Amino acid sequence: MELNARIPDHPIDRMWERHRFDMKLVNPANKRRYQVIVVGTGLAGGAAAATMGELGYQVKAFTFHDSPRRAHSIAAQGGINAAKNYQGDGDSVYRLFYDTVKGGDFRSREANVYRLAELSLNIIDQAVAQGVPFAREYGGLLANRSFGGAQVSRTFYARGQTGQQLLLGAYQALERQVQAGTVQMNVRSEMLDVIVVDGRARGIVTRDLVTGRIEAHMADAVVLGTGGYSNAFFLSTNAMGCNVTATWRAHRRGAGFANPCFTQIHPTCIPQSGEYQGKLTLMSESLRNDGRIWVPKEPGDTRAAAAIPDSERDYYLERLYPSFGNLTPRDIASRRAKEMVDSGHGVGPMRNGVYLDFRDAIQRLGKAAVAERYGNLFQMYEKITGEDPYDVPMRIYPAPHYTMGGLWVDYDLMTTVPGLFAIGEANFSDHGANRLGASALMQGLADGYFIIPLTIGNYLADAPKMDVGVDHPAARDAVREVTDTQERLLAVKGNRTVDSFHQELGRILWDHCGMARTEAGLREALQKIPELRERFWKEVLVPGSGATLNQSLEKAGRVADFLEFAEVMCWDALTRDESCGAHYRVEHTTEEGEAKRDDENFAHGAVWEFKGVGEEPVRHREPLHFEHVPLSQRSYK
Amino acid sequence: MNLTLHVWRQAGPDDAGAFETYRAEDISDSMSFLDMLDLVNEDLTRKGKEPIAFEHDCREGICGSCGMMINGVAHGPERLITACQLHMRSFKDGDEIWIEPFRATAFPVMRDLVVDRNSFDRVIQAGGYISVRTGSAQDANATPIPKRDADRAFDAAACIGCGACVAACPNASAMLFTAAKVAHLSYLPQGQAERLERALGMASQHDAEGFGNCTNHGACQEACPKGISVDYIARLNRDVLKGTLNKAVGTPD
Numbered sequence: 001m002e003l004n005a006r007i008p009d010h011p012i013d014r015m016w017e018r019h020r021f022d023m024k025l026v027n028p029a030n031k032r033r034y035q036v037i038v039v040g041t042g043l044a045g046g047a048a049a050a051t052m053g054e055l056g057y058q059v060k061a062f063t064f065h066d067s068p069r070r071a072h073s074i075a076a077q078g079g080i081n082a083a084k085n086y087q088g089d090g091d092s093v094y095r096l097f098y099d100t101v102k103g104g105d106f107r108s109r110e111a112n113v114y115r116l117a118e119l120s121l122n123i124i125d126q127a128v129a130q131g132v133p134f135a136r137e138y139g140g141l142l143a144n145r146s147f148g149g150a151q152v153s154r155t156f157y158a159r160g161q162t163g164q165q166l167l168l169g170a171y172q173a174l175e176r177q178v179q180a181g182t183v184q185m186n187v188r189s190e191m192l193d194v195i196v197v198d199g200r201a202r203g204i205v206t207r208d209l210v211t212g213r214i215e216a217h218m219a220d221a222v223v224l225g226t227g228g229y230s231n232a233f234f235l236s237t238n239a240m241g242c243n244v245t246a247t248w249r250a251h252r253r254g255a256g257f258a259n260p261c262f263t264q265i266h267p268t269c270i271p272q273s274g275e276y277q278g279k280l281t282l283m284s285e286s287l288r289n290d291g292r293i294w295v296p297k298e299p300g301d302t303r304a305a306a307a308i309p310d311s312e313r314d315y316y317l318e319r320l321y322p323s324f325g326n327l328t329p330r331d332i333a334s335r336r337a338k339e340m341v342d343s344g345h346g347v348g349p350m351r352n353g354v355y356l357d358f359r360d361a362i363q364r365l366g367k368a369a370v371a372e373r374y375g376n377l378f379q380m381y382e383k384i385t386g387e388d389p390y391d392v393p394m395r396i397y398p399a400p401h402y403t404m405g406g407l408w409v410d411y412d413l414m415t416t417v418p419g420l421f422a423i424g425e426a427n428f429s430d431h432g433a434n435r436l437g438a439s440a441l442m443q444g445l446a447d448g449y450f451i452i453p454l455t456i457g458n459y460l461a462d463a464p465k466m467d468v469g470v471d472h473p474a475a476r477d478a479v480r481e482v483t484d485t486q487e488r489l490l491a492v493k494g495n496r497t498v499d500s501f502h503q504e505l506g507r508i509l510w511d512h513c514g515m516a517r518t519e520a521g522l523r524e525a526l527q528k529i530p531e532l533r534e535r536f537w538k539e540v541l542v543p544g545s546g547a548t549l550n551q552s553l554e555k556a557g558r559v560a561d562f563l564e565f566a567e568v569m570c571w572d573a574l575t576r577d578e579s580c581g582a583h584y585r586v587e588h589t590t591e592e593g594e595a596k597r598d599d600e601n602f603a604h605g606a607v608w609e610f611k612g613v614g615e616e617p618v619r620h621r622e623p624l625h626f627e628h629v630p631l632s633q634r635s636y637k
Numbered sequence: 638m639n640l641t642l643h644v645w646r647q648a649g650p651d652d653a654g655a656f657e658t659y660r661a662e663d664i665s666d667s668m669s670f671l672d673m674l675d676l677v678n679e680d681l682t683r684k685g686k687e688p689i690a691f692e693h694d695c696r697e698g699i700c701g702s703c704g705m706m707i708n709g710v711a712h713g714p715e716r717l718i719t720a721c722q723l724h725m726r727s728f729k730d731g732d733e734i735w736i737e738p739f740r741a742t743a744f745p746v747m748r749d750l751v752v753d754r755n756s757f758d759r760v761i762q763a764g765g766y767i768s769v770r771t772g773s774a775q776d777a778n779a780t781p782i783p784k785r786d787a788d789r790a791f792d793a794a795a796c797i798g799c800g801a802c803v804a805a806c807p808n809a810s811a812m813l814f815t816a817a818k819v820a821h822l823s824y825l826p827q828g829q830a831e832r833l834e835r836a837l838g839m840a841s842q843h844d845a846e847g848f849g850n851c852t853n854h855g856a857c858q859e860a861c862p863k864g865i866s867v868d869y870i871a872r873l874n875r876d877v878l879k880g881t882l883n884k885a886v887g888t889p890d
């Protein structure tokens with residue numbers, strides 16, 4: 001597998017501009033002769049499909065949802081970063097670039113991150129022009145807030161529904177192109193394979209989720225904007241449908257998968273309330289601005305929160321990190337919460353949470369001011385738990401939330417398979433080993449609106465124009481494989497539900513490849529996962545047929561892929577014998593108990609090559625160079 | 638608690654469909670309504686039966702997937718929430734619960750509780766956007782927008798496209814959905830250029846999809862999980878009227 005990031009040879013601050021000049025263009029009259037497939041119509045895919053349609057390409061877009069407006073992006077709450085410096089507080093493209101590289105704990109590619117910071121400016125312009133109703137000040141200008149511990153206020157937001165409003169903007173732009181006839185929208189259509197002809201991506205295989213029809217679609221290039229894989233853990237904050245199938249299938253066809261073990265665990269989620277639960281709910285991180293996190297000093301203390309005097313409470317983040325306190329970065333806040341619960345300090349009926357307490361904020365600011373800031377979040381919490389956070393402290397616990405890992409891409413966002421591109425959370429992206437809050441929306445939209453529509457032309461202008469139809473042997477083989485897999489799933493007729501396997505896999509990953517990882521634990525997981533996969537294929541029960549809308553069958557296919565993917569996640573965590581960002585190897589800690597990087601041996605992206613199910617994959621490296629942001633140890637003391 | 642569920646089962650669009658009765662046992666207060674359905678489905682699956690098909694994704698009231706009628710009410714008994722946000726503490730031991738799909742000509746049933754709501758996408762295609770090409774935007778702060786207008790635009794933009802308004806309406810009208818989008822864009826300066834065209838296009842697509850007329854029942858607003866106000870419908874009607882007049886007599890220069 002050849003890893004050439006194709007970083008243009010220009011100074012970083014002029015690189016994207018010069019690259020745009022250097023790239024080959026497809027002339028306007030020719031664009032409509034090119035067909036581009038976009039899989040996924042969330043923020044990244046929706047923006048890409050709309051913009052490529054505007055440019056004149058023939059776009060075929062696919063989503064398993066019933067409408068692009070349902071994509072998981074809709075759920076993002078907190079906001080989107082951009083280096084507009086509208087607050088005049090010293091922000092700049094360079095600062096956003098710097099913060100992102102450092103926040104990612106030096107495991108991302110400087111060139112890409114710089115471009116991301118630059119494009120952040122255009123995203124806000126674009127969104128406002130589309131009618132995205134961002135929060136505004138009384139004078140009518142856009143409002144900002146500081147988010148996730150950033151030292152400047154660069155986060156734009158639309159109440160707690162930033163993702164929704166941005167997605168609706170992209171969705172509307174997309175529907176406009178559907179009306180204009182440049183985009184053909186295929187809903188309830190799940191991609192199950194990539195078709196590769198002569199080493200180039202030339203199409204996909206989909207299943208129509210209503211009729212069950214499995215068919216091939218051909219194109220000159222394929223773009224995947226299919227989101228992240230947090231649901232490998234079963235319980236996560238992601239929407240129930242999020243899955244790894246598209247990227248995993250691409251990986252099996254030759255696309256390198258980078259840093260799969262970089263998974264972010266978000267510190268402020270509502271703890272699980274029972275075994276039956278299928279999904280966890282995120283509470284916005286902004287709550288940490290005013291809430292204080294604590295646990296009872298005495299393990300096993302079952303008194304009500306109000307009955308525990310201050311002297312018997314441990315405000316552990318304030319104690320351990322006096323200068324950042326409750327605003328320490330996500331990975332640290334999460335890990336510390338886990339330690340507290342593991343050592344018996346957990347609170348709530350299942351002793352599986354820590355308190356996030358607004359008592360002092362209410363005393364200081366008054367109930368009305370707290371309600372103004374967090375009213376809707378408090379309401380949401382009360383609806384779910386039945387407890388009123390004005391009276392009883394909230395209970396929170398970390399949960400899988402975002403995946404920095406994904407398909408490896410070069411500067412043009414192309415995977416190791418020519419003609420196959422990955423954008424948004426689906427690629428291994430710009431976040432290194434840890435993503436900063438409000439940066440995923442930014443990256444998805446930068447990829448979708450501003451990068452892929454141009455870089456795809458650079459590829460197409462050079463690619464040989466081939467007439468490959470759905471009857472090409474490669475297409476027919478792929479269709480047959482997908483059909484076979486589906487028939488095998490239906491034929492097992494065992495006695496265990498798909499969910500029960502997914503749950504079991506989730507538990508293995510959470511225990512061994514979650515917030516704290518050890519060599520022994522990872523080796524154990526690498527033994528258990530193939531065993532579980534084997535049992536899955538012997539015991540799973542998928543009722544119904546393949547010729548109708550069959551949600552059990554859809555789930556079964558996704559879980560089957562998670563069961564293969566989970567192994568490479570553990571291989572990656574095992575072989576990255578250091579701690580960095582969200583990847584915390586217990587063996588590698590500083591004296592203060594923080595993640596200890598090993599830049600000498602691990603300042604690289606790990607890119608995995610598929611060698612067959614159950615076979616040990618091959619690890620390649622993309623060395624990373626830090627010319628602008630000097631390597632340094634994060635410190636939040 | 639133990640409950641009796643009467644659930645609409647329909648194998649496909651052409652099937653007649655009928656209610657089937659299931660027991661939901663050992664249900665705890667803290668479960669969500671959809672957790673409860675998951676449990677019933679696990680049980681059905683283990684018995685080799687096909688589970689109840691229903692749509693859901695975010696499970697936090699924002700994606701708009703999970704619409705269903707619960708005891709005859711869109712999204713169930715509590716106001717201002719979606720079905721996925723409903724928790725079992727709203728029910729008590731021994732309750733009987735009737736669960737049905739949203740019903741409307743423009744929302745054909747595909748299977749069990751799953752309906753086809755693509756008519757909504759086509760209403761948006763008919764003008765529910767601002768025509769701005771990527772990259773052609775001016776600086777985001779070039780046009781200040783009074784906070785009041787931005788807030789109003791937001792209130793209208795909060796619609797999640799769930800279709801509860803249609804299901805609740807005796808005429809199966811989607812005027813609340815359509816008006817919310819028209820209002821969102823019409824409160825903003827960027828939305829003015831296409832304002833009347835948009836209202837006309839979307840309203841006529843609304844009718845073409847087979848949604849009924851609005852006769853001011855207000856059931857839509859009652860059912861709407863996002864509290865979208867019926868006042869937007871009056872605003873839409875004004876814009877449609879203005880647009881129609883302009884077309885009839887020509888716009889004065």
Ligand SMILES: Cc1cc2nc3c(=O)[nH]c(=O)nc-3n(C[C@H](O)[C@H](O)[C@H](O)COP(=O)(O)OP(=O)(O)OC[C@H]3O[C@@H](n4cnc5c(N)ncnc54)[C@H](O)[C@@H]3O)c2cc1C
Pocket residue numbers: 039040041042043044045062063064065068071072073074075076077078079080162163189190191192225226227228237238239242243245246282401402423424425426437438439440441442444
């Ligand atoms: C609760 C929550 C809150 C968040 N808040 C923030 C925030 O405040 N700020 C921020 O920056 N980020 C936030 N994030 C992260 C951010 O929302 C996501 O990373 C981002 O929206 C991902 O966008 P995407 O377009 O890459 O993928 P998605 O939005 O997940 O879209 C994926 C698309 O691919 C389709 N798809 C997937 N697989 C297939 C297949 N096999 N076949 C066909 N279609 C397929 C889906 O139908 C969908 O259309 C949050 C995440 C969560 C979970």
Ligand code: SF4
Pocket residue numbers: 795796797798799800801802803813814817857860861862863864865
């Ligand atoms: S107006 Fe309300 S009820 Fe109707 S689709 Fe929108 S959110 Fe749902």
Ligand code: FES
Pocket residue numbers: 692693694695696697698699700701702703704719720721722
């Ligand atoms: S599942 Fe998304 S709104 Fe209910």
